[in-house]
Amino acid sequence: DKKIRFIVSGSNASLLSKELSTLLTGRNITFQVRTLSFPEFLDFNSQGSIDEFLTFGGFPEVVLEKDETRKKILLQQYFEDIINKDIISRHRIRNINLVFSLCRFLIENSGGKTSLNRLGRTFGISDDSVSTYISYMIDSYLIIKVPFFSYSLKKKHSVTTQPKYYASDNGLIYITSLRFSGDTGKKYENAALLKIYEETDDISYWSEGKSEVDFVYDKKAVNVTSSEKIPEREFKGLNDFSKKHKGFSTMLVARKTDDSNNAVSLKEFLES
Numbered sequence: 001d002k003k004i005r006f007i008v009s010g011s012n013a014s015l016l017s018k019e020l021s022t023l024l025t026g027r028n029i030t031f032q033v034r035t036l037s038f039p040e041f042l043d044f045n046s047q048g049s050i051d052e053f054l055t056f057g058g059f060p061e062v063v064l065e066k067d068e069t070r071k072k073i074l075l076q077q078y079f080e081d082i083i084n085k086d087i088i089s090r091h092r093i094r095n096i097n098l099v100f101s102l103c104r105f106l107i108e109n110s111g112g113k114t115s116l117n118r119l120g121r122t123f124g125i126s127d128d129s130v131s132t133y134i135s136y137m138i139d140s141y142l143i144i145k146v147p148f149f150s151y152s153l154k155k156k157h158s159v160t161t162q163p164k165y166y167a168s169d170n171g172l173i174y175i176t177s178l179r180f181s182g183d184t185g186k187k188y189e190n191a192a193l194l195k196i197y198e199e200t201d202d203i204s205y206w207s208e209g210k211s212e213v214d215f216v217y218d219k220k221a222v223n224v225t226s227s228e229k230i231p232e233r234e235f236k237g238l239n240d241f242s243k244k245h246k247g248f249s250t251m252l253v254a255r256k257t258d259d260s261n262n263a264v265s266l267k268e269f270l271e272s
Contacts, residue, residue, distance in 0.1 A: 050267050078172075216248070
């Protein structure tokens, strides 16, 4: 008998990893194919710059497209298709405008702390509805959830420790935010998150008082800044975290590096 293999692709995590796996238990392997990393971006476009990657992201067709207006059209189409096909149609949602508004809000505010209660009050829906819609966005690979760092699962996922949400591609932020072209910090942080996400999906953030660490993963603590001069708070956050949590290496990803700041440039970080 011939062995027959099928490759089944799709854009919804729930459909592929949960529903199909139930039918094919023990006979399937699931891979996530993400948008292009920075090294892959350069393979597709050898003349491309890091600024272009940070702005327009890594969707292959967008990377290959030379015309900026066409790039915007493609990104807008991707954004609308994901929401219409993988969220609204799949889950038979009637309040289309609300879902689009919530998606735009979370992506435009990528990297910001978000509470279900606050979102519920903003959009006039229950906390449970917000939670459900967000789970649909995560399953459709539109956003990535980054919870608070804690060894206690209860505290990590407590309603009092607000999670952060990041866009699954920098280009999605560009197309949902008129201010994105000038928000270099958001570009840097989102790109760094996507780089880390290539290695692991077990990523958290940490904060205590005025101290904060952007990303905690694999015994590493990383802060990201786009400021010309590195703010003292970036060092303080890493130092305070290290005092409370032993055994973690720390890294500062910055716009510029020199012998005095002991940082890594974003370009180096994305290429590593």
